[in-house]
Amino acid sequence: MKYPGEPLNILHTIGLKELYPIIRISFTVKGNFDVNRFKQAIMLTEKVVPELFCKYSLTDNSFIPVTDDLEGVLFIGIDPDIDSERWDLFADPQLRIYLNHNRVTIYLSHILTDGAGGKQFLYLLAKAYNEGVVDNCQNHQDIDWLRKLLAEHPVKVDHRVDHPTQPLSLPKLADDDQQSRRTLAINLTPAEGKELIKAAHHEKVTLNDLFMAAFGQAIQRYSDANSISLACPTDMRQFIPKKGQLRIANHTSRYNISVRSKLSAPFEKLVWSIHQAMQENKDNFQCFQSVKSLIDNYDKYSLSELQQTVEDNYHVRNISYTNFGIIDDHQFHFNGCSIEDFYMLGTYRRYPMFQVAVSTYRNRITFAFAMVGTDQEERFGRAIMMTMVDLLRNYTEKFG
Structure with missing residues (x-):
C-alpha cells in the first residue's frame, strides 16, 4: 500500500546535506505517567495518520508503510541528540519518540508535516492517551482550498524576494572538529510574557x-548587512473555511521581509519597520508567492524541476527564524500529569547556520535552537538568545 503525498511535501526535500527536515519537540512529564498507556496512544495516532509509520519515497512523493508496531518508532533510555543522527526518513518511519526517565523527545518528519501540524499531532497524541480512543478523527491533507485561494488572490512571483542581496550571516569561528548535536532553550517568565x-x-x-x-538585531550585530532580511513561516490553515479540521500536513508558506536598519537606531524603530513590512505582506497575500509556482506546476514538471522551483522560491537560508506560536495546554496534557520545560525546535543547523525557534506553552515563552556545533559555538548561540531577551525586556520597561 502507498499513500500519495501532496505538492507541499516537496518543500523540504531540497538541501538535505545542509539541513535534514525534522521538527523536534521536547518536554518533561511529572506525576502518574503511564508508559504502557503512552505506547498505546502512539499506536492509535497511526490509525489516524498512517504516514507516521511510513518511509518517504522521493521518486513519486508518496509514503510507504515500513512497520505496524513501535519498532523503529519508540526508543527508551537512548540519547536522542546522538541517536537521531541515524534516522533516515527515506527508510524509517516519519515519527521517532525517545523516553528518558520523565523526559519525552518527539521527532516528526518535516516532509510529512509542518510546525502547526506538529502541534496537532501533540493534541491527537494527548487525546489518544487520555481517552484511549481516537474515534471520529480524520486527517486532512488536501490543498484544494489553497488552489482556490491562489486563483482568488493572484500574486506575481519574484525570485529576488526570497534571495536577498544582503542576507544575514554569522562569523565563522575557529575550526574545530568537535561539532556535535546540541539543543539549548531559555525562557521569559510568565510574568515577563x-x-x-x-x-x-x-x-x-x-x-x-x-x-x-x-x-534580526541580535544577528545584525555580527553581520555585515545594512538590512534585516528574514523569512517568516506562516500557517495557511488560517485561510481554510472549515475550521477545526485535523491537518497533520504541510500547509506552511512564508512572508519575506527586508528592512533597512542602522544598529544605532532605537530598537522600537526597527520593531515598527518590521510591523509595517509584515502588515503590507499580509494585506497583499505575499506568502502565496513562495508556493505558487510549485502548486501551479506540480502536475506538469518532473521532481527535479519542482525542487528547483522550491529552491527559487523557498530556499534554505543560513539565518532562519520560526515561531510555533501557542501550544494549547487544554488540548495538550496527560491526565494525572503535569507537563513542564516544553519547547519546539526546527532541525539541527550546522553553525554558522543558525535558527531561533519560539514556542509558548502555559504562558511561558521559550527561545531555543538546535545546533551542530562546538562548545564555543553553543555559547555564541546562547549569547544571541540572551541579547534577544535583553532587547525585549528593555522594550517592556519602556512601553509596558
Missing part, C-alpha cells in the same frame, strides 16, 4: 514583530 504582551498592545504591534526584530 504578560508584560511583553501589554507593551505590544500599547504600541499596536504583534509579539511576532517583536521576536523578529529582536532576532
